[in-house]
Amino acid sequence: MKILFLFPQIPFPxxxxxxxxxxxxxxxxxxxxxxxxxxxxxxxxxxxxxDEVKKIAxxxxxxxxxxxxxxxxxxxxxxxxxxxxxHRFWNPDLAAYIxxxxxxxxxxxIHAQNFYTTPYVTGREACLKIHYKExxxxxxxxxYGQRAGSRLTRWAAxxxxxxxxxxxxxxxxxxxxxxxxxxxxxxxxxALDPALPVRHQRPGVDLGAYPFLDxxxxxxxxxxxxxxxxxxxxxxxxxxxxxxxxxxxxxxENAECWIVGAAPPPAVRAWDGRDGVRVxxxxxxxxEYLWRAWIYIVPLTVGGGIRLKILEAMASGRPIVSTxxxxxxxxxxxxxxxxxxxxxxxxxHSIVDLIxxxxxxxxxxxxxxxxxxxxxxxxxxxxQQVELYRTLRKSLLSLRPPGAEASRPAWE
Numbered sequence: 001m002k003i004l005f006l007f008p009q010i011p012f013p014x015x016x017x018x019x020x021x022x023x024x025x026x027x028x029x030x031x032x033x034x035x036x037x038x039x040x041x042x043x044x045x046x047x048x049x050x051d052e053v054k055k056i057a058x059x060x061x062x063x064x065x066x067x068x069x070x071x072x073x074x075x076x077x078x079x080x081x082x083x084x085x086x087h088r089f090w091n092p093d094l095a096a097y098i099x100x101x102x103x104x105x106x107x108x109x110i111h112a113q114n115f116y117t118t119p120y121v122t123g124r125e126a127c128l129k130i131h132y133k134e135x136x137x138x139x140x141x142x143x144y145g146q147r148a149g150s151r152l153t154r155w156a157a158x159x160x161x162x163x164x165x166x167x168x169x170x171x172x173x174x175x176x177x178x179x180x181x182x183x184x185x186x187x188x189x190x191a192l193d194p195a196l197p198v199r200h201q202r203p204g205v206d207l208g209a210y211p212f213l214d215x216x217x218x219x220x221x222x223x224x225x226x227x228x229x230x231x232x233x234x235x236x237x238x239x240x241x242x243x244x245x246x247x248x249x250x251x252x253e254n255a256e257c258w259i260v261g262a263a264p265p266p267a268v269r270a271w272d273g274r275d276g277v278r279v280x281x282x283x284x285x286x287x288e289y290l291w292r293a294w295i296y297i298v299p300l301t302v303g304g305g306i307r308l309k310i311l312e313a314m315a316s317g318r319p320i321v322s323t324x325x326x327x328x329x330x331x332x333x334x335x336x337x338x339x340x341x342x343x344x345x346x347x348x349h350s351i352v353d354l355i356x357x358x359x360x361x362x363x364x365x366x367x368x369x370x371x372x373x374x375x376x377x378x379x380x381x382x383x384q385q386v387e388l389y390r391t392l393r394k395s396l397l398s399l400r401p402p403g404a405e406a407s408r409p410a411w412e
Contacts, residue, residue: 001255006117028382063094089116123174136163182329204378210315221256223293240299247348298326315366319361
């Protein structure tokens with residue numbers, strides 16, 4: 001089975017949530033199938049990482065996406081039905097490359113990761129078409145619009161969210177199968193279109209890379225990880241620092257808070273060195289911090305999909321305190337696998353309680369690791385996904401008339 005993977009970014013190195021999914025999916029599929037990769041990059045410094053992709057893919061190519069502050073995608077979005085991010089990730093050279101690749105060496109499956117890559121699939125290709133969604137982008141924008149500070153920001157987010165939702169739903173209908181990593185996202189899509197071919201596909205965690213460790217004998221530290229340019233992360237950690245962390249420090253004076261992730265904005269960076277807070281910026285690996293932390297926090301108030309960093313914390317035996325949005329879509333339960341708190345007072349109380357009562361923290365940690373082993377092991381998840389693709393392809397072939405061919409792509 002030959003598969004063409006369309007990714008919105010070069011999948012290596014697997015530092016962020018999206019790259020963790022794409023890299024683990026790609027390398028495990030490559031052990032059972034013949035894979036090709038067509039993707040976008042966002043800075044020329046990323047291009048050397050494509051060499052790692054080429055080691056496992058039969059062919060791999062990357063093309064530039066528009067920059068975050070490039071005005072052209074914004075201007076185009078004002079005069080078209082496409083949302084801003086669809087324009088930002090559109091490159092006609094990538095579209096032409098996919099066309100040439102299909103003409104030269106047709107694949108059996110096209111796997112389009114996230115809604116940014118869906119314009120590169122017309123729906124008329126003579127192969128199985130899979131759309132893999134890490135979140136529902138329209139829902140994420142609409143949630144943000146409900147919580148944004150200024151009236152103008154709320155209006156802009158709600159307008160763009162509604163337009164993105166329409167675009168996403170039209171895109172989903174081009175595919176033979178839509179996969180969501182969260183059952184909540186699956187249900188939200190089905191609520192909009194009950195006929196949509198969508199199912200839940202669990203993500204995973206590399207259990208070997210995150211062995212279970214006891215809580216270290218260091219000053220109690222809580223850990224937050226995430227790319228700070230992703231606005232749900234910025235909103236969540238600012239809420240935590242402003243409303244929750246002072247309550248923790250009043251009860252545990254030597255408690256520390258480590259904020260680990262690239263591109264912290266000035267409002268977050270300003271906390272570095274204050275009240276036991278450390279803001280690291282980008283690091284080569286979060287495992288050093290994960291293994292030294294007492295508690296892993298997920299204070300998100302906006303978001304979609306699944307927070308893969310929770311799976312890493314589960315595997316490592318870090319007790320977790322999260323909002324309901326932070327752990328949304330995962331199969332654990334409050335009080336058994338983690339603590340779920342949506343109010344500042346309750347969130348702070350759970351952190352203090354777990355620090356002061358290590359036996360409670362240990363119980364959560366052991367249960368969470370067992371859940372990760374039973375449900376979220378990449379080595380179990382990906383073989384099931386490979387078998388699903390094979391089954392769907394056989395079903396599609398049985399329905400196709402002999403000699404049927406794809407129409408010409410929409411970009412011609």
